[in-house]
Amino acid sequence: MRLIDVPGVGAKLNERLAAHYGDEDSALEALLRGDVAGLQGMRGMSQRQAVALVQRARGAVYSVKPTDFLVTEEAVRIYDSLMELLTSQAHTDRAREKLATYFPSSSRNMVDENRRFAESAITSASLLAGCDLSVHLSRIKPLRKEAAARVRNRAVAVDSPSAIRALKERGVDRAIDVHLVESLRELRDLAQGYDRVTLLGGSIDSFALPEIEEAESDEDWYLVPERVLRRYQENGPILEAMVEAAEVLAESKVASFEGLDDLSERLARLKVDEDPELLRLDRIIAEAEGRVAEAVGWGNAELKKRMERFSLTLAGDDLLSALGRGGDLRDVFKSRMGETFNEVLKEARDMASTDLEMKGAERASLEEIIPQEVRYPLEEDREALIRFVQEVRKRAEAKRLNSLRDLARELAGRWSFVEALHEELLEFDVGYSLGTFALERGLLMPTFAEEGCVGFIEGRNLFLQDPEPVSYSVGPTGLVEAEERTAILSGVNSGGKTTLLELVAQVVILAHMGFPVPAAACRITIFDSLYYFGKSRGTLGAGAFEATMRKFSVLAGGGRKIVLADELEAITEPGASAKIIASLLDELSRGGSVAIFVSHLAEDVARFSEEDLRIDGIDALGLDEDGELIVDRTPVYYRLAKSTPELIIERLARTSEGEEREFYSRLLSKFR
Ligand SMILES: Nc1ncnc2c1ncn2[C@@H]1O[C@H](COP(=O)(O)OP(=O)(O)OP(=O)(O)O)[C@@H](O)[C@H]1O
Known part of the structure; x- marks a missing residue:
C-alpha cells in the first residue's frame, strides 16, 4: 500500500504528509502507527482530522472504511459515547488520541489484530492490578523543549570566526554569550563584564588572567552545563513520574528498562542546591554580614560588662613611662587590658565562625574582619568582610559550576534514553488504559460464532451507573435454547427495553473493534454492519414518514446485518406500523441477518410476519411497598409481556x- 492509496489522501495531502515526515513511506508508517500527535503538528490539521486519517489508513490495510460498519446516525452516536467513556479514563493524551483511532469493522483480520492488542493489554493490566501506576502515568505529559533562559554571568570566548560559527550552529549562543576575541587585551576587557569567561582555542595565552579559564572541552556540558541540565530540570516532575512508572513496570516484570537506575540516581543529583557544602557556602554569603555584626555587638556588650568590674592599679614605673617623652597612657592601658580584649575578641570570632560553620582558612579570615585591636567600641573591618564574602562567592560559584559540569557530562548523552523511555511509557499507556478500563468494568473478550447471532450472559449497559445485569440472546449462540435470529422485545413501560437494545449495540460495537464487552460471557458473529434505529417521537407527518421509510430501505441490500430498532411503531398508525415492522423483519430474516425490534405491537407484528419470528418479554412482577414497579429486566423467551x-x-x-x-x-x- 502506498500513501496515495489511503482514501482521502489526494496529491496535495500526499505531498504535505511526505514533507512533514520526510518521505511518503515514513508518512504512511506514521499513519499506520497512529501518530495522531505528530499529524497535529501539521498546519491546519485538527485532532479530529488526524484521527480520521489514521482510521482511513488502518482501514485501507484491511480493505474496509471506518464508516462502513456503523450505518445509522444512532449507531455512530453509541460508538461516540463508548469512545468518550473509554478515552475519558485514559491516563495520557497519547492513550486518548490513539484509542480514539480504533473503530468497529467487518474485517475479521482487523478484529483479530485488535483483539491481540486488547488481550495483551488486559493481561498487563491484571499483572499490575493494585499498583499506583495510573497515578504515575497520568503525570507523564509531553516533554518540554529547551527553554529560552540564558546564563548571564559567564561567557564563552573563541579565537576564530569558524569556531564561533560552529557554536552558533549548535545553538550555544542561545544559552550563553559567545564572543570572538583576537588579542589578550580584548580578552581582558571581556573578562571585566563577567564573573567568568571560558576561552576556547589555544591562540591566546590567558595565563595572566585569573578570571579566564581555558576550556577543557568544547561540548555543551562544559561550556553551558545549564543548557544540558535545564532540559532535565524543566521536565523534572515528568521525569520523576517516568522513573516511578518504569520502576513499577520493572518490579512487576511487565517490562524492563536498561539504564533506569542510572537515570534515577542522576536525576536525584540534579538538585545540586542540596549539596551540603554549597548550602554552607551560600549561608556564609547570605549571613556573614549579620553574624559578624552580632558578634561585634556581643563583644562590645561583654567588654562593657567586664570593664565595669575592672580596676587598674598603676605602678610608679608605668606612670613614669607614660608621662615620659614619647610615652602614652593608652599604651599602658592597652597592655594591661590586652588579655581581656583577647578573650572577648576570640569569643566573638568563635561565635561568628561556629554560627556560620566556618572552616580553616575561613576562620583565619575572621581575624582580619574582627581585628585584634584594643579599641572600644569594637568595629568590624568592612572591607575585609566584603573581600571575604566575595572570595566565598567565587568559591561557591566554581564549585557549583564544577558539579553542574560533572552532572551535565553524565546526563548529556542520556537524553535520547529519556526520549525513548517517554515514548515507550506513553505507548504502553495506550494498552494499559484499555486494560484498566476493561478490568474496572469487568469486561470480557467475546467468542466468535459462524452463524449470525449475538448473545451474552449478565451484560451491563456501560452508560448506566450501577446496572442490573441482563442476559439475552438471538440466533444460535449456544447460550440458550431459543435460537431464532429475529426477535420482538415486548414489555412493561420502563422495563429496560431501550437500555437492553443499547447494551446489545455496545456489545456489537466493542466486539467488532476487537475489544472486550461488558458481560460475563458473550458469543457473537462478525457482521457486515450495524443498524440502530432509536425511538421516534410521536406519529410522523407524511413527509417525515417518507423520509423514515427511505432510511429503512438501506436494509434491503445484501450482507449480514444486525438491526436494532426501538418502537418503530411511532412512525405511523398502529395497524400500518405492525405491517411495516413485520415485513422489515421478514426481509432481514430471509437475508440471514439478525434483528431485535422493541415493540408494543408484538402480537400484531407476529400476525403479519411470514418468517420465524420470536416474541420475548420483560415482565413486571408487581408493585413494591413504595408503589414502584418490580421488574425482571432479563427478557423471558417466547413471552409476550404486556405494558401493564x-x-x-x-x-x-x-x-x-x-x-x-x-x-x-x-x-x-x-x-x-
Ligand atoms: N439493567 C438495568 N439496570 C438498572 N437500571 C435499568 C436497567 N434497565 C433499565 N434501567 C432503568 O430503567 C429506566 C427505564 O429504562 P428503559 O428506558 O430502558 O425502559 P423501556 O422499557 O425502554 O421503557 P419504555 O417502554 O417506556 O420506553 C431507565 O431509567 C433505566 O436507566
Whole structure:
C-alpha cells in the first residue's frame, strides 16, 4: 500500500504528509502507527482530522472504511459515547488520541489484530492490578523543549570566526554569550563584564588572567552545563513520574528498562542546591554580614560588662613611662587590658565562625574582619568582610559550576534514553488504559460464532451507573435454547427495553473493534454492519414518514446485518406500523441477518410476519411497598409481556385519596 492509496489522501495531502515526515513511506508508517500527535503538528490539521486519517489508513490495510460498519446516525452516536467513556479514563493524551483511532469493522483480520492488542493489554493490566501506576502515568505529559533562559554571568570566548560559527550552529549562543576575541587585551576587557569567561582555542595565552579559564572541552556540558541540565530540570516532575512508572513496570516484570537506575540516581543529583557544602557556602554569603555584626555587638556588650568590674592599679614605673617623652597612657592601658580584649575578641570570632560553620582558612579570615585591636567600641573591618564574602562567592560559584559540569557530562548523552523511555511509557499507556478500563468494568473478550447471532450472559449497559445485569440472546449462540435470529422485545413501560437494545449495540460495537464487552460471557458473529434505529417521537407527518421509510430501505441490500430498532411503531398508525415492522423483519430474516425490534405491537407484528419470528418479554412482577414497579429486566423467551398499564393505575389508586382513589379503583376493576 502506498500513501496515495489511503482514501482521502489526494496529491496535495500526499505531498504535505511526505514533507512533514520526510518521505511518503515514513508518512504512511506514521499513519499506520497512529501518530495522531505528530499529524497535529501539521498546519491546519485538527485532532479530529488526524484521527480520521489514521482510521482511513488502518482501514485501507484491511480493505474496509471506518464508516462502513456503523450505518445509522444512532449507531455512530453509541460508538461516540463508548469512545468518550473509554478515552475519558485514559491516563495520557497519547492513550486518548490513539484509542480514539480504533473503530468497529467487518474485517475479521482487523478484529483479530485488535483483539491481540486488547488481550495483551488486559493481561498487563491484571499483572499490575493494585499498583499506583495510573497515578504515575497520568503525570507523564509531553516533554518540554529547551527553554529560552540564558546564563548571564559567564561567557564563552573563541579565537576564530569558524569556531564561533560552529557554536552558533549548535545553538550555544542561545544559552550563553559567545564572543570572538583576537588579542589578550580584548580578552581582558571581556573578562571585566563577567564573573567568568571560558576561552576556547589555544591562540591566546590567558595565563595572566585569573578570571579566564581555558576550556577543557568544547561540548555543551562544559561550556553551558545549564543548557544540558535545564532540559532535565524543566521536565523534572515528568521525569520523576517516568522513573516511578518504569520502576513499577520493572518490579512487576511487565517490562524492563536498561539504564533506569542510572537515570534515577542522576536525576536525584540534579538538585545540586542540596549539596551540603554549597548550602554552607551560600549561608556564609547570605549571613556573614549579620553574624559578624552580632558578634561585634556581643563583644562590645561583654567588654562593657567586664570593664565595669575592672580596676587598674598603676605602678610608679608605668606612670613614669607614660608621662615620659614619647610615652602614652593608652599604651599602658592597652597592655594591661590586652588579655581581656583577647578573650572577648576570640569569643566573638568563635561565635561568628561556629554560627556560620566556618572552616580553616575561613576562620583565619575572621581575624582580619574582627581585628585584634584594643579599641572600644569594637568595629568590624568592612572591607575585609566584603573581600571575604566575595572570595566565598567565587568559591561557591566554581564549585557549583564544577558539579553542574560533572552532572551535565553524565546526563548529556542520556537524553535520547529519556526520549525513548517517554515514548515507550506513553505507548504502553495506550494498552494499559484499555486494560484498566476493561478490568474496572469487568469486561470480557467475546467468542466468535459462524452463524449470525449475538448473545451474552449478565451484560451491563456501560452508560448506566450501577446496572442490573441482563442476559439475552438471538440466533444460535449456544447460550440458550431459543435460537431464532429475529426477535420482538415486548414489555412493561420502563422495563429496560431501550437500555437492553443499547447494551446489545455496545456489545456489537466493542466486539467488532476487537475489544472486550461488558458481560460475563458473550458469543457473537462478525457482521457486515450495524443498524440502530432509536425511538421516534410521536406519529410522523407524511413527509417525515417518507423520509423514515427511505432510511429503512438501506436494509434491503445484501450482507449480514444486525438491526436494532426501538418502537418503530411511532412512525405511523398502529395497524400500518405492525405491517411495516413485520415485513422489515421478514426481509432481514430471509437475508440471514439478525434483528431485535422493541415493540408494543408484538402480537400484531407476529400476525403479519411470514418468517420465524420470536416474541420475548420483560415482565413486571408487581408493585413494591413504595408503589414502584418490580421488574425482571432479563427478557423471558417466547413471552409476550404486556405494558401493564393496570399496575400504573394500581399505583395511582394506592397513592391517592377520596374520590380520586375511587375513580382509579373503578378503572382497575376493568382489568381484573
Ligand atoms: N439493567 C438495568 N439496570 C438498572 N437500571 C435499568 C436497567 N434497565 C433499565 N434501567 C432503568 O430503567 C429506566 C427505564 O429504562 P428503559 O428506558 O430502558 O425502559 P423501556 O422499557 O425502554 O421503557 P419504555 O417502554 O417506556 O420506553 C431507565 O431509567 C433505566 O436507566
